[in-house]
Amino acid sequence: MSTGSLLVVDDEPHYRKLLSERHGRNGWAVFPTATGAEALRIAEKASIDVALIDILMPGMNGLDLLERLKSIDPAIEVVVLTGHASVETAIRAMKLGAFDYLSKPYKLSELDVVVERAAERRRLAHRCVGLAAQVKHLEGPRDPMVGQSAAWLATVRLARKAAAQTLPVLITGESGTGKEVIASALHRWSGRAAEVLVPIDCGALPEQLLESELFGHRRGAFTGAVADKEGLFQVASAGTLFLDEIGELPLAHQAKLLRVLETGEFRPIGQTALRRTDARVIAATNRDLDAAIAAGQFREDLLYRLNVVTIAVPPLRERAEDVPLLVAHFMARSKTGACDLEPGGMARLTDYTWPGNVRELRNVVERLLMLAEGPVITERLVASLLVERGGRPRANGGKPAFDRVMPLADMERSYVRWALDECGGNVTTTARRLGISRSTLYRHTAPT
Numbered sequence: 001m002s003t004g005s006l007l008v009v010d011d012e013p014h015y016r017k018l019l020s021e022r023h024g025r026n027g028w029a030v031f032p033t034a035t036g037a038e039a040l041r042i043a044e045k046a047s048i049d050v051a052l053i054d055i056l057m058p059g060m061n062g063l064d065l066l067e068r069l070k071s072i073d074p075a076i077e078v079v080v081l082t083g084h085a086s087v088e089t090a091i092r093a094m095k096l097g098a099f100d101y102l103s104k105p106y107k108l109s110e111l112d113v114v115v116e117r118a119a120e121r122r123r124l125a126h127r128c129v130g131l132a133a134q135v136k137h138l139e140g141p142r143d144p145m146v147g148q149s150a151a152w153l154a155t156v157r158l159a160r161k162a163a164a165q166t167l168p169v170l171i172t173g174e175s176g177t178g179k180e181v182i183a184s185a186l187h188r189w190s191g192r193a194a195e196v197l198v199p200i201d202c203g204a205l206p207e208q209l210l211e212s213e214l215f216g217h218r219r220g221a222f223t224g225a226v227a228d229k230e231g232l233f234q235v236a237s238a239g240t241l242f243l244d245e246i247g248e249l250p251l252a253h254q255a256k257l258l259r260v261l262e263t264g265e266f267r268p269i270g271q272t273a274l275r276r277t278d279a280r281v282i283a284a285t286n287r288d289l290d291a292a293i294a295a296g297q298f299r300e301d302l303l304y305r306l307n308v309v310t311i312a313v314p315p316l317r318e319r320a321e322d323v324p325l326l327v328a329h330f331m332a333r334s335k336t337g338a339c340d341l342e343p344g345g346m347a348r349l350t351d352y353t354w355p356g357n358v359r360e361l362r363n364v365v366e367r368l369l370m371l372a373e374g375p376v377i378t379e380r381l382v383a384s385l386l387v388e389r390g391g392r393p394r395a396n397g398g399k400p401a402f403d404r405v406m407p408l409a410d411m412e413r414s415y416v417r418w419a420l421d422e423c424g425g426n427v428t429t430t431a432r433r434l435g436i437s438r439s440t441l442y443r444h445t446a447p448t
């Protein structure tokens with residue numbers, strides 16, 4: 001049987017007690033109250049899943065209360081209990097967004113069923129938003145994890161240990177090492193596996209949009225806020241919130257995040273009351289957060305909250321034993337199907353430094369399969385592909401490619417432009433690989 005928090009609003013002490021005790025026994029956290037005003041105060045503090053409200057009450061009546069509860073949290077499911085079967089009241093309640101209504105006298109077993117269905121809908125609503133975010137973000141459902149090197153196995157072991165707790169986890173590592181793979185494993189191995197894993201890329205959205213994604217907003221809080229919106233902290237309350245690229249989180253939001261981690265409370269934009277969340281937070285970054293702190297771009301106190309457990313995913317060049325397994329894995333997964341590889345070709349792949357890590361390896365395998373001209377991928381093909389990518393620094397025998405002394409700023413600018421070109425013009429990727437923010441990147445590429 002599903003449970004959650006249940007608000008019971010009835011001015012008659014007898015009913016209040018009856019309902020509270022019954023649902024309390026069913027495992028609900030019950031908040032009983034006699035007035036609408038008190039009910040609103042409770043709803044603003046606690047995260048209420050389902051509300052049972054009486055229509056005829058002195059002071060604020062049940063329909064007004066229904067409307068105001070919905071404006072605190074549009075996803076609260078409200079079941080209305082009417083004293084006399086008035087069709088108009090029932091219709092109005094449904095129009096205001098009530099889940100269902102029951103006219104007194106009703107059977108308690110009937111009420112149980114309605115409350116249960118309301119809770120189910122609340123859960124499904126959360127799940128839908130979470131799944132939508134997941135679909136947008138994840139590269140593949142449940143990517144299997146491949147690796148046999150001691151470094152990789154140690155990472156996995158640490159992740160398994162961390163999964164058992166609800167403490168925040170910080171995952172660090174170069175781009176493409178598998179930070180997201182580890183994050184989803186942490187969720188899958190945790191006690192919250194049946195709940196949602198909600199990922200959000202902190203570097204992908206403009207500031208205000210990011211804030212409203214994370215914390216939600218009230219209708220009218222800013223231009224374009226045409227309806228109330230639940231924040232992902234709310235959506236992920238029973239599950240896991242994955243804050244990807246945490247190093248890109250603007251300073252203003254860092255303060256808000258720190259507060260959530262410290263108190264479990266946050267404030268949707270345009271709302272005075274605080275809301276509660278029980279979301280487990282996993283953060284990931286490929287930036288050096290200590291450097292970001294030194295540069296005044298990241299809060300030190302936030303880092304200490306996030307890195308209670310840190311999982312550092314090693315770069316692929318430090319675990320070359322994983323390369324053959326990963327090659328086989330990506331071949332098996334490709335649309336073209338697996339193909340043989342000359343032993344010399346595998347050796348070259350294993351020796352390569354993989355600056356783009358596992359993601360780069362996946363791309364290389366896909367290109368090899370595409371370019372192969374027979375049933376076997378030759379060492380020559382592998383060599384030519386790798387030279388095309390990583391050969392550049394080695395091509396002139398390791399000597400730096402300078403022919404004159406120039407101002408550092410010019411050097412920097414042309415290097416950044418080259419890097420941008422190298423990353424196919426993708427600003428986010430380039431900034432990430434250079435270890436700088438996108439705005440710094442823009443500054444460096446701006447014409448002087």
Ligand SMILES: Nc1ncnc2c1ncn2[C@@H]1O[C@H](COP(=O)(O)OP(=O)(O)OP(=O)(O)O)[C@@H](O)[C@H]1O
Binds near residue numbers: 145174175182358362
């Ligand atoms: N151990 C692994 N086994 C199988 N696939 C992996 C493994 N590690 C990474 N991958 C795959 O490599 C790709 C990159 O992994 P992921 O997105 O987790 O990297 P990341 O560290 O989050 O990168 P970025 O910093 O760019 O966000 C994905 O397609 C992922 O499925």
Ligand SMILES: [Mg+2]
Binds near residue numbers: 179180244284
């Ligand atoms: Mg990632």
